[in-house]
Amino acid sequence: MALAQEDIAFIKQHLGEWLAEQSLGKPPAVYEIELRERMVRVEED
Structure with missing residues (x-):
């Protein structure tokens, strides 16, 4: 697509x-x- x-x-x-909405409890490095990783996947598509 x-x-x-x-x-x-x-x-x-x-x-x-x-991403902020989904990752509120995670440390900034994570x-x-x-x-x-998600940006790379979007760009590859």
């Missing part, structure tokens, strides 16, 4: 907010690693 450029921009704009 190919994403339009506007979809990618929307995801990048909201990704941090979404959160940072998860964020990077």
Whole structure:
């Protein structure tokens, strides 16, 4: 499934907010690693 450029921009704009909602109880280092992993997966798609 190919994403339009506007979809990618929307995801990048909201990704941090979404991850923060899911990772409130985790230490910042764990959160940072998860964020990077998810960003890589989004970019690979």
